[in-house]
Amino acid sequence: MRSLTIAVVQFSPRFGRKEENLHRMEALVSGTRADIMVFPELCTTGYFFASRDEVAAVAEKPSGVSVEFFRVLAKRHDAVVVAGLAEADQGRLFNSCLVVVPEQEKALVYRKTHLFYKEKQCFDAGDTGFFVVHDAVRDVRIGPMVCYDWRFPESARVLTLLGADLIACPANLVTEAWHLVMPARAIENKVYVAVANRAGTETRAGEELVFKGSSAIYDWSGRTLRQARPHGDTVIVAEIHPAETRDKFFNPLNDVLRDRRPEFYAPLTTIRKP
Ligand code: ACM
Numbered sequence: 001m002r003s004l005t006i007a008v009v010q011f012s013p014r015f016g017r018k019e020e021n022l023h024r025m026e027a028l029v030s031g032t033r034a035d036i037m038v039f040p041e042l043c044t045t046g047y048f049f050a051s052r053d054e055v056a057a058v059a060e061k062p063s064g065v066s067v068e069f070f071r072v073l074a075k076r077h078d079a080v081v082v083a084g085l086a087e088a089d090q091g092r093l094f095n096s097c098l099v100v101v102p103e104q105e106k107a108l109v110y111r112k113t114h115l116f117y118k119e120k121q122c123f124d125a126g127d128t129g130f131f132v133v134h135d136a137v138r139d140v141r142i143g144p145m146v147c148y149d150w151r152f153p154e155s156a157r158v159l160t161l162l163g164a165d166l167i168a169c170p171a172n173l174v175t176e177a178w179h180l181v182m183p184a185r186a187i188e189n190k191v192y193v194a195v196a197n198r199a200g201t202e203t204r205a206g207e208e209l210v211f212k213g214s215s216a217i218y219d220w221s222g223r224t225l226r227q228a229r230p231h232g233d234t235v236i237v238a239e240i241h242p243a244e245t246r247d248k249f250f251n252p253l254n255d256v257l258r259d260r261r262p263e264f265y266a267p268l269t270t271i272r273k274p
Helices: 018-028 052-058 065-077 147-151 153-161 178-189
Strands: 004-010 036-038 080-089 092-100 108-111 133-135 140-144 166-170 192-196 199-204 207-212 216-218 224-227 234-240 249-251
Touching: 004 192, 004 216, 018 065, 036 065, 036 166, 036 192, 052 080, 052 092, 065 080, 065 092, 080 140, 080 166, 092 140, 140 153, 147 153, 147 166, 147 178, 153 178, 166 178, 178 192, 178 216, 216 234, 224 234
Parallel strands: 004 036, 036 080, 140 166, 166 192
Antiparallel strands: 004 234, 080 092, 092 108, 133 140, 192 216, 199 207, 216 224
16 A cells, blocks of 8 residues: 655744745755645745735735745645645635645645634635545545634544545644644544644734644544644654545444434535535
8 A cells, every 4th residue: 555755844934924934944845755745824924914904915816926836846846735825816815725736737725614813804714615636646635624624523524525535734723722633533534634733923913822833643543643842843754544544444344434324413414425
C-alpha cells in the first residue's frame, strides 16, 4: 500500500506583510520533501482583520500573487499544497483555502463554512460547501476544512462521506479544545487529520489574540503521529497510508459508515448517504 509524506507547516505571518510572509514560508519549507504540504489559515496576510475594508485591501482573485506563489511552490516540491488565504470575488470576501495539485491546471478553492468571531464582520460566509480533491497521481483524496469548521462534527463527517482519506485543516486556533476533538474526528470517520495551526500573537484595534500553535497530524485511529510545540515556526512531517482509510471496518462485523442508521438521524437527513 502506497505511503505518502505529509508536511504540516506551523507559520506565524506578520499582519499585512504579504510579500515578506510568502518569502518566509518559501524559506521555511525549502529543505522539506513531502507529497502534501499544509499551511495555516490566512497565512499570507495574518488573521485579525478589523474591517471588511482591511480584508478588501489584501484579498486576492484566483489569479493573484499568493495563488501563483503556491502554484510555483507545489510544482517545485512536486507536492499538493493546501493553504489558507483571503479571497476576493466580485465584492465578496472569503476566508478561503487553496488546494493546489501540481499536475492540475486550476487551484481549487474551499470557502470557510463556519465563520469565527470577528470574521463575521469582515468576511462573507463560504458558499462552496465541502468537497474532496482527488489526486490520482499520489492516490490521495484530500478534504479541506478551515479552523472553526472543526467545532462542527458535520464538517468531518461530510468530507468522509464524500470520500476523504485525509482532512487538511489550515487553522489559526486560539483555544486548545481541538486537541480533544480532532483525534475523535479521525477515529469516528477513520480518516487522517492534519491541523496546520499558527503560533504568535496579533493585536489589532486594542484586542490581542494568542494563537496556540501545537500543529498536529493524527492517524485514522486517532493516534498523534507528530505534534509541534506551542511556539515558533516549524515543519512537522509524518508518513501516512491514505488507502488504509477506504475500508471503514474496524473489526470483521463493524464498519463506521455501513453501521450508520441515517433513518434515525432525522435532522441530518439532508446529508448524502455513503
Ligand atoms: C478560527 O476559526 N480562526 C478560530
